[in-house]
Amino acid sequence: MAVTSSTRAQPRTLLWLLGTLILVVGLALVSLNVGASRMNLLHLFTQPDDRITQLLFVSRWPRTLALILAGASLAVAGLLLQMMARNRLVEPSMVGTVDAAALGVLLCAIVAPSMALWLKFSVVSLFAVMGTVLFLAVLKRIPLRSALIVPLLGLVLAGVIAAASGLLAHQFELSQALRSWNSGDFSAILRGRYELLWAAAGITVLAMLLADRFTVLGMGKDFATNVGVNYPALLALGVLLVSMIIASVVVIAGALPFIGLIVPNLVRLLTGDNVRRAIPVVALAGSALMLAADLLGRVLIHPYEIPSATLLAIAGSLVFIVILVRGRRQWA
Amino acid sequence: MGLTKRGRWLLSLTAVLALGSVLGFMTLNVHSDWAFIVQYRGTRLLAMLLVALSMGLATVVFQTITHNRILTPSLMGFDVLYVLVHTLALLLWGTEFGKGWPLELRFILEVTVMVSIALLLFRWLFNGSVRGLHMLILLGMVGGLLFRELADLSARVFDPSEFSIQQGSSVANFNRVNLQLLWVGLAAAVFCSGLLFHLRRQLDVLSLGRDVAINLGVPYRKAVTLLMLVIGALLSISTALVGPMLFFGLLVANLAYWITGSHQHRWTLPASVLAAIVCLIGGQVLFEHLLSTRLPLAMVIELCGGVLFIALLLRGVKQ
Numbered sequence: 074m075a076v077t078s079s080t081r082a083q084p085r086t087l088l089w090l091l092g093t094l095i096l097v098v099g100l101a102l103v104s105l106n107v108g109a110s111r112m113n114l115l116h117l118f119t120q121p122d123d124r125i126t127q128l129l130f131v132s133r134w135p136r137t138l139a140l141i142l143a144g145a146s147l148a149v150a151g152l153l154l155q156m157m158a159r160n161r162l163v164e165p166s167m168v169g170t171v172d173a174a175a176l177g178v179l180l181c182a183i184v185a186p187s188m189a190l191w192l193k194f195s196v197v198s199l200f201a202v203m204g205t206v207l208f209l210a211v212l213k214r215i216p217l218r219s220a221l222i223v224p225l226l227g228l229v230l231a232g233v234i235a236a237a238s239g240l241l242a243h244q245f246e247l248s249q250a251l252r253s254w255n256s257g258d259f260s261a262i263l264r265g266r267y268e269l270l271w272a273a274a275g276i277t278v279l280a281m282l283l284a285d286r287f288t289v290l291g292m293g294k295d296f297a298t299n300v301g302v303n304y305p306a307l308l309a310l311g312v313l314l315v316s317m318i319i320a321s322v323v324v325i326a327g328a329l330p331f332i333g334l335i336v337p338n339l340v341r342l343l344t345g346d347n348v349r350r351a352i353p354v355v356a357l358a359g360s361a362l363m364l365a366a367d368l369l370g371r372v373l374i375h376p377y378e379i380p381s382a383t384l385l386a387i388a389g390s391l392v393f394i395v396i397l398v399r400g401r402r403q404w405a
Numbered sequence: 406m407g408l409t410k411r412g413r414w415l416l417s418l419t420a421v422l423a424l425g426s427v428l429g430f431m432t433l434n435v436h437s438d439w440a441f442i443v444q445y446r447g448t449r450l451l452a453m454l455l456v457a458l459s460m461g462l463a464t465v466v467f468q469t470i471t472h473n474r475i476l477t478p479s480l481m482g483f484d485v486l487y488v489l490v491h492t493l494a495l496l497l498w499g500t501e502f503g504k505g506w507p508l509e510l511r512f513i514l515e516v517t518v519m520v521s522i523a524l525l526l527f528r529w530l531f532n533g534s535v536r537g538l539h540m541l542i543l544l545g546m547v548g549g550l551l552f553r554e555l556a557d558l559s560a561r562v563f564d565p566s567e568f569s570i571q572q573g574s575s576v577a578n579f580n581r582v583n584l585q586l587l588w589v590g591l592a593a594a595v596f597c598s599g600l601l602f603h604l605r606r607q608l609d610v611l612s613l614g615r616d617v618a619i620n621l622g623v624p625y626r627k628a629v630t631l632l633m634l635v636i637g638a639l640l641s642i643s644t645a646l647v648g649p650m651l652f653f654g655l656l657v658a659n660l661a662y663w664i665t666g667s668h669q670h671r672w673t674l675p676a677s678v679l680a681a682i683v684c685l686i687g688g689q690v691l692f693e694h695l696l697s698t699r700l701p702l703a704m705v706i707e708l709c710g711g712v713l714f715i716a717l718l719l720r721g722v723k724q
Contacts, residue, residue: 221539233711390551
């Protein structure tokens with residue numbers, strides 16, 4: 074199948090790949106140096122002492138790594154969902170996947186607050202799958218006359234799920250906790266508290282390897298079946314991959330909206346419509362965006378922090394409005 | 406032309422229910438002396454009546470000038486816009502310059518700013534450059550999201566430690582009503598509803614569409630601008646009193662159309678207000694006294710409104 078091959082990328086795409094890689098490395102270095110306590114990475118070599126190595130390996134390094142992993146996974150999850158919904162205006166936080174995952178976290182906190190991490194991850198993944206399936210099922214029932222109905226429906230479904238969690242949280246006096254799960258940030262990341270994101274990264278790599286098939290999925294059921302793809306199985310796999318990525322990020326950091334929308338659309342703008350080839354660029358650009366949002370949140374009201382979710386939501390809704398207004402003739 | 410038999414019957418039933426809710430709210434489970442009850446429950450009742458009045462009227466009028474039954478000012482992000490203006494204004498009131506100003510004057514200034522921005526947005530959205538209902542709702546909803554997060558961000562930047570206290574006010578709550586603005590709100594809401602009632606025939610003509618309305622001699626631009634000013638003011642009152650509500654207006658307006666089965670504003674306007682009273686005050690009585698749950702009414706209303714919205718959307722697409 075992969076005859077034209079995702080490995081033989083165009084020179085321009087390669088250039089973008091290099092550019093985003095440099096960006097990620099640069100931002101990661103800055104991220105290691107910024108924080109409430111004064112520290113410089115160079116001190117590690119010039120005047121090494123226990124405090125600095127401690128700070129670096131217990132707090133700064135895990136946080137930076139978590140940002141990179143989460144950003145890349147979220148961007149690829151967004152791309153995957155866009156292929157499955159056949160619409161480039163959706164992303165997991167706009168269709169109910171993220172809100173269903175937050176509902177799962179809430180239920181875990183109500184039923185068994187000290188649940189083992191893997192069990193919690195499984196429960197939350199299950200809820201994320203249910204949220205995604207609900208969206209796709211409702212989508213199947215409506216004739217797709219307007220591309221805009223898809224994100225619209227997703228937003229309202231997400232809102233209804235969020236309202237249900239809000240009610241539940243209020244009954245169990247967990248409103249404050251729900252609010253913090255809904256606005257994700259990385260301020261509580263330490264060594265030993267982010268390793269679940271490696272699972273997300275593994276899933277992301279799997280999704281990247283299967284990108285060709287998901288592109289075929291995006292062309293519709295008839296076409297996909299015609300070229301020999303097992304459509305229902307692949308769709309189920311896609312839902313599962315997206316949901317597990319979202320579940321791990323929500324469990325570790327909370328909801329981080331709009332990365333899956335901004336990054337694929339931006340990369341599409343830069344490297345052309347064949348995003349399948351540029352999928353490594355999507356992952357790296359996701360990491361870069363996540364790092365930038367977290368950094369900005371850390372320096373804006375230093376030494377306080379603004380959750381990255383707030384900054385991402387502002388950037389994301391602006392990008393969304395720009396996409397809508399620019400393409401308004403095309404959508405109408 | 407009057408109402409059908411069914412319309413008359415349902416409207417009277419709604420009126421009776423509304424009256425019953427108000428009476429129940431004031432009289433159920435009274436254990437202390439009346440002076441206190443009248444003082445405590447009376448002010449809350451008045452605030453909720455004002456919210457019902459503002460939301461019902463504003464939504465019906467907005468749907469008339471935009472010719473559809475799904476779009477509402479709240480969905481277009483107008484009440485979150487008020488929250489944003491209010492949060493930014495807090496910065497000015499905190500300075501030496503703004504400290505001595507009375508609360509009512511601040512409120513009026515905030516409303517003026519909010520209404521001007523809303524008017525500009527409305528001009529841009531409805532001058533023909535943006536086509537399609539779905540596009541409008543999406544722009545409105547995402548715009549609302551943007552306003553909400555901007556308000557959140559500015560609150561955090563200006564005062565990180567006060568943030569968690571202030572945060573509570575960005576969600577509607579009927580148990581924590583802002584009573585300081587009650588009297589300004591009352592005056593403004595009464596004035597606005599009087600104006601709308603006076604304009605009811607013009608509204609009937611406007612609902613026929615822009616071209617027909619102009620043809621029949623309505624000064625279209627002037628009329629729509631005036632109505633938008635009224636809508637902005639009504640929404641500010643409701644948001645200032647209890648906080649933003651995304652789907653309440655939608656729920657109430659569609660109830661009003663269903664109850665009356667008519668398009669005439671002399672019926673739909675009062676019906677929307679009565680339906681809002683039943684939802685708000687009747688719901689409060691039901692939750693507080695009859696079921697004695699602590700379930701927040703605002704969230705339940707939002708949930709019902711959201712489901713109604715999906716149903717309307719799917720029906721609209723199928724047609």
